Amino acid sequence: MKMFLKQTCYLLFAVFLVLQGTPAVQAAGAATMILSPQSQTVEVGNTFKVTIDVNASNEEIDTVRAYVSFSKDLLQATDVSLGNLFSRVSPGSSIDNTSGEISMGGFTLDGPVNGSGVFATITFEAIAEGQATIAVSPSSKMISAGVEKINPSSVGSSTVTIGAITFEDIEEGAAYLTVESPSHPNQSAWSSEKNANFSWSIDGGSSDITSYLVAFDDQLSTDPAIILSAEIDSYEVTDIADGLWYFHIKGVHASGVVTNTVHYTVRVDATVPNPLEPSVSQTQLLEGESVELYFGTTDETSGILYYQVAINGGEYVPKASPVIFEDLVAGTYLLQVGAVDYAGNETYGSVSVRVYPEGYDLERPVGYGEEKTEKEGAFWNTTTMAVTVIVLLLVIGGGIVIGLRKKK
Template identity: 30%
Template sequence: MAKKANWKELMTLHLRAYIPALVAFLFLLPSPVFAAALSLSPTNASVRVGSTVTETVFVLSTDQAMNAISGTISFPPELLQVVSVSKAGSVLSLWVQDPTFSNADGTISFSGIVPNPGYTGSHGLTISIQFRGKRAGTAAISFSPSSQVLANDGNGTDILNDTNSATITVTSSASAPSTPPAPSTAEQGLLARIISSTHPDQTQWYNRPHAIFDWTNAQGVSGVRLGYDKDADGEPSVPYSEPLSHKELDLEDGIWYFHVQEKGSGGWGPISSYRVQIDTVPPLPSTVTFPQGTTTPSGSSITALFTTTDELSGIDHYQVAVDGKVFTVTADAGSRPYQVSAGPGAHMLLVQTYDKAGNFSTANGRFFVTGEASSFFDFFSFGWLAVNYISIFLIAFAILVTLLFAAWYIRTHFMAYRYRLNRQLGLTHAHVHKEFDTLKEAITEELLALEQTKSKRSLTREEERLIVRFKKLLDHAEQTIEKEIEDIQR
């Protein structure tokens, strides 16, 4: 028994020593860490003053599905200017805050959601930002510390643990490193003069994606190189052995540059580029609101708001219509409260938003003007309304009286006609009876004569048959005449 007790004590001591060690070991095991990153691409880019370059924001979340991104990007406003921010192709489909930017503060903000099951991947496009170079220098673009990437875990866990910045070098068009050697006189003659019949103004936006380019080749040109891209300093890469002078392209939305380079006897000449700006997407529909309410008293105006955004070319103007009257409102004026006046009653405010390419979207809002001061003209209008109602009543009354008179007239004439008809039928009945009685008497006398002859001699079979037949005919004729007369009198 003593040995058994010692064994139990020994096991208890061992357990007391191992359990804390086991718990510590479990806590020291590495736990899974889910992480996400936001990046800008390209990380290094260069652009000339006045030209544009595009930076794209990507999200990386390979270990854990994410369902929301909220970000703020900073850039030096003295070196760069945001031209547009595009959501096209974004993994974010629901936007809590549409991408906005401030060229004064040098910020770009956005916030969007990916519906369940979220997004998992290493190259999720979020937004695209088009910058224009303002002044030579090195511009650093970075995410603010408040940026977040939330996990699709039901708790909204922030899994963002890394962001990378980008650098854009803005160079002056007159700086020595970027200035190509001056072309020789022969090379200057190889500079193509490009024109476009579909997009004649290089500073204008168009909503036609089909572009036509023409140019005249210099004498002695043996071939050309063509190309198009979104780089103002791009180089054509497709050679043609024949000196083409016409090209048609179907382009997507954006700012494009068509490049032509001619080949002469001395080699390739300088590159000629032509800028095309295309925007085929209408502005986002305006949301027409009335911040002070949808009802206003007569004689006062109502305040309306209907601003919106256009991602590419920008808002050009608004067309506002009330009761068939159309007004043109500038883009700046449309960003402020707009005063609308109308007469008493319900009205529809129609707003068409036009971008700089001529695309437009339509929105509307309904408002009411109540109350009306009495005036002579108001009384006059009411009088005309009363006259109209009285006229309708009189016309209806006249139609009713006409119908009643027609019914009375038809009934009276029908009764007189029926009376005359009955009277005539009575006379006809008496005359027919009289004539029938005379005929009956004559036939009866003849039959009696045959009956008397029968007492003197035997009648022939033909005479017997005639006597029976005449009696039947007389009875039938009398019954038929009586019946027909009775039917007519009904």
């Protein structure tokens, strides 16, 4: 009898512990994220690309966020563009060449992705000799309906060996060609200017330049073929569409030798970010209460650089979502939000809130202010279940004990 009661107590205690629950351990999924190629060799001044390749492994992925680090003293990231799998840019995508970090987010509205392909392509410029490392962080995300599905141990890296500048591709007796762009002076910066101007100069050469060969397209290493006379030292391209473009040029000497080929990068984004529709935690409140302002949008080409917030037509101040407003006096407030992309294009949205004097009888939904947090709700639901099961076990155990005593 004593043994039975002792075992029953152990059982009740074990059930209580199980029902109290422990934090769920989120197992890694099967989705993977790697870099390609895993190694390559370039020279100082070269521009090259690395792709972020993802494999959903049938995990139904709808959202991806890649965190990539790189050797900031050896490389400069000049562009990140999404592939076709997740073609919509998520807010918060950015390049930070100071810290050597890239954050690129993308999502799809065309149904989840089950297969594999290129998530994004990163363009780098080699700025110094050495061996650089580009790596995907294990904290990168591959989400399926809000659930993490990436296998953190699957993330990859890429090694880039950077050598000194060589002029082996310049024929003997050829001049060295350099290019500038008054309209787009920084090849790493996005611009809303749709017309591009280029000028060039040559240094050295054993014979005169008789012509130049030029091209303008979206390919990194095009061999130019449009012929310009030697007297021309500038070129203009108008009405450029949004995107990453390249101006290619090389010179031809009278002797037949050619100069080096220059591939000058032009980044154009003349389109404002997607519509911005801010929201608030409550549109009506009393003095002494706070209200939270939420906002976010995307930009298809250059990405969102920052957000700015103003109240009632006041000065805009850079802010990140959410913004909490406290100590608002009675009145009506127009909360205005602006989104600025990397090319300086802006879009704006606003939402109004009304603050009433303290003590005002403000109509609110039944149960307002009494909501339990998810954690609290889970705790009380678990506790209630535990108590119920324990009571049932005690009743059953008590019945068994009474039955045994009657038999005696």
